[in-house]
Amino acid sequence: MEYIVETLQKHQEIALFLTLGVGFWFGNKKLGSFSLGVVTSTLLAGLLIGQIGIKLPGVMQATFFAMFLFSVGYSVGPGFIRAMRSDGLPQVVFAVILCFVGTATAIALGKLLGYNAPLASGLLSGGYTNSTVLGVATDLVRQSGIAGAQAQSALALMSVAYAVTYPFGTVGSAYLLANIAPKLMGFDLAQECEKYAREHGVGGAIGATAYREYSARAFRLSNTALAGKTVLEVETLFNHEVFVRRMRVTEGAAIVDCARDTVLTEGAVVAVSGGLAGLLAHEDRFGPEVKDVPLLEFPTEQLDVVVTNKGYADKNLGEVVDTLFGQPGRGVFLLKVTRADVSQPMQRELQVKRGDVLTILGARQDVDKIAKELGYADRPVQSSDMVFMASGIVIGSLIGAITIHINHIPFSLGTAVGAIVAGIVCGYLRATRRTFGRIPEAAVWVFNNVGLNGFIACVGLDAALGFVGGLKQYGLVLFLAGAVVTLVPLIVGLVLGRYVFKFPPAILLGACAGARSTTAALGALQQEGKSNVPVIGYATGYALSRVVMALMAIVVVNVF
Incomplete structure (x- = not known):
């Protein structure tokens, strides 16, 4: 002692x-x-x-x-x-x-x-x-x-x-x-x-929730009315509420990442992404849902993107979405818009300002394209900006x-x-x-x-x-x-x-x-x-x- x-x-x-x-x-x-x-x-x-x-x-x-x-x-x-x-x-x-x-x-x-x-x-x-x-x-x-x-x-x-x-x-x-x-x-x-x-x-x-507004599901395409159509035609038919992301033509075949001109094949298994309301509204029009884990294992990301590109500042939110979320960002979803840490109403007439943060969700490669176009990708990091913190305390x-x-x-x-x-x-x-x-x-x-x-x-x-x-x-x-x-x-x-x-x-x-x-x-x-x-x-x-x-x-x- x-x-x-x-x-x-x-x-x-x-x-x-x-x-x-x-x-x-x-x-x-x-x-x-x-x-x-x-x-x-x-x-x-x-x-x-x-x-x-x-x-x-x-x-x-x-x-x-x-x-x-x-x-x-x-x-x-x-x-x-x-x-x-x-x-x-x-x-x-x-x-x-x-x-x-x-x-x-x-x-x-x-x-x-x-x-x-x-x-x-x-x-x-x-x-x-x-x-x-x-x-x-x-x-x-x-x-x-x-x-x-x-x-x-x-x-x-x-x-x-x-x-x-x-x-x-x-x-x-x-x-x-x-x-x-x-x-x-x-x-x-x-x-x-x-x-x-x-x-x-x-x-x-406040905490985690089981609810997911956007997700992806796998369907076996049994609807002959959709077979033979391009992805763009199908998505247009469904008012772009859902998006065909990937396709496996036959069991054991290679997985195909779908582009707009990809033709859907009868009997193929397709990965469809979209909002919950859209998936529920159109699920019966594809065919029976199946379990195909590899088909659905494509990387997705939810990302905060800071608008720094002057070309998009002062545009209406609807214009930004129509320009970016069609091509190159097909199948990317806008979750929220914040300004000075305050959520803004998700309305098409909302005027986007430089410094606004758009939270988006989608396939990683498509999210990256939108981030590069809009401005700065604010991804979570493990390191802290210690120069910022120390300078603040000192001043x-x-x-x-x-x-x-x-x-x-x-x-x-x-x-x-x-x-x-x-x-x-x-x-x-x-x-x-x-x-x-x-x-x-x-x-x-x-x-x-x-x-x-x-x-x-x-x-x-x-x-x-x-x-x-x-x-x-x-x-x-x-x-x-x-x-x-x-x-x-x-x-x-x-x-x-x-x-x-x-x-x-x-x-x-x-x-x-x-x-x-x-x-x-x-x-x-x-x-x-x-x-x-x-x-x-x-x-x-x-x-x-x-x-x-x-x-x-x-x-x-x-x-x-």
């Missing part, structure tokens, strides 16, 4: 991965329907393992945090931009109200318990899980002109209050929003996220780090806000200009989950000793005061958001997490909701709370 402790203290990266492993393992365990969740379990694991004295470099925590914030911003960039256009102002007002409520609660408790400025500032910072308060209050103490020893004592007191109140601020807010609030308010979070995503066109596919963080001094007090959005805003912008650019910036869904999952829980693990390991020491010195009262500062703004926010602002449930919970600047709660909401929809409500409140709570820190210090 001594060897393990010494090794963990010497090689902190081992302690970090041990915390992550325990957090993910225990967080996925369920006792009936109860589960702590990965985020909460990771923090508790960090607080436990950190009792042996683990100090991680601050840059590690900041790096994980930047990864997480960029990834969630990237995931919902288009949805966030649309939400801001429609209901951004209510979210702004909502976030400011919660910041005021949290500050008023901390001031009232501080006065009641006889706390001084450092204790009250630490109480607000930890209970509200907002490190901006701690930073501004620390700077105010350093610039106050008090003696060095007294200043160091005040800073230590502030850090202890933060360490004691922060864990419940993280765990309590996450569990209240993700597990308790949906039950008390009578809705299923996952269903609400799915509903919002479906109605507003955000997020990926966003540099802007967020800009500091403005008012009466010698520094104000800054912070690199964290810069990272999430960069993710939103990059995600929106990716949705509207699909020729660059791809980050596969699996990679986004890694950046999101490892980033969030890596950050939480660092927080738990670093706060472990201060948490226990603070409890010994100030007792349970400080911890309970922090719990009140954590819960009061959330309860007020849930009531106001539901009955006054009337936010959709998934957006309401995200807005509460953002206005309370609790990243762990956002992660728990994503986990329970199986969706990134709560981030749309989170981003505005989180960015605002960084600025507003900086001002509230000045208020608290001056009040005390």
Whole structure:
């Protein structure tokens, strides 16, 4: 045991991965329907393992945090931009109200318990899980002109209050929003996220479905009226609702890929593709359906094609389909048209714009022909555009780090806000200009989950000793005061958001997490909701709370 402790203290990266492993393992365990969740379990694991004295470099925590914030911003960039256009102002007002409520609660408790400025500032910072308060209050103490020893004592007191109140601020807010609030308010979070995503066109596919709009089937041609006709004649007879793709003249004969002038032979087995309605309408006119696996084993592909060819921009969708989906793309089907990540109505008069994405399905060689003609084939890839991601984080963080001094007090959005805003912008650019910036869904999952829980693990390991020491010195009262500062703004926010602002449930919970600047709660909401929809409500409140709570820190210090 001594060897393990010494090794963990010497090689902190081992302690970090041990915390992550325990957090993910225990967080996925369920006792009936109860589960702590990965985020909460990771923090508790960090607080436990950190009792042996683990100090991680601050840059590690900041790096994980930047990864997480960029990834969630990237995931919902288009949805966030649309939400801001429609209901951004209510979210702004909502976030400011919660910041005021949290500050008023901390001031009232501080006065009641006889706390001084450092204790009250630490109480607000930890209970509200907002490190901006701690930073501004620390700077105010350093610039106050008090003696060095007294200043160091005040800073230590502030850090202890933060360490004691922060864990419940993280765990309590996450569990209240993700597990308790949906039950008390009578809705299923996952269903609400799915509903919002479906109605507003955000997020990926909700799940797999057995339904297939287009498929291919094999028929033995027994209809003598079709025998001797060319493929083009047959397809014209059926109003081009189905397409004859391949033919096997006799059993064991070679398979023929049909062209428009291919003549169909009586008794041959033909592979016919088309929409489900067309296949059902015309299946009896070919002959009995047969099983011919090799005949139907021609490669197909569903592909997103970005329109970059100027020759097709500003044309009606009907013109594009008539030009490309007849020849060279015979038998290729248009599944949907999206613009800036929003599905467009499938109408012939829809005007196609450069940057629109046409999702098509068909034989691979025919899909390739259409893709080359229209513009850019946006095929799924395993690699991520790391230049795009790194550049976004760098630029966003540099802007967020800009500091403005008012009466010698520094104000800054912070690199964290810069990272999430960069993710939103990059995600929106990716949705509207699909020729660059791809980050596969699996990679986004890694950046999101490892980033969030890596950050939480660092927080738990670093706060472990201060948490226990603070409890010994100030007792349970400080911890309970922090719990009140954590819960009061959330309860007020849930009531106001539901009955006054009337936010959709998934957006309401995200807005509460953002206005309370609790990243762990956002992660728990994503986990329970199986969706990134709560981030749309989170981003505005989180960015605002960084600025507003900086001002509230000045208020608290001056009040005390």
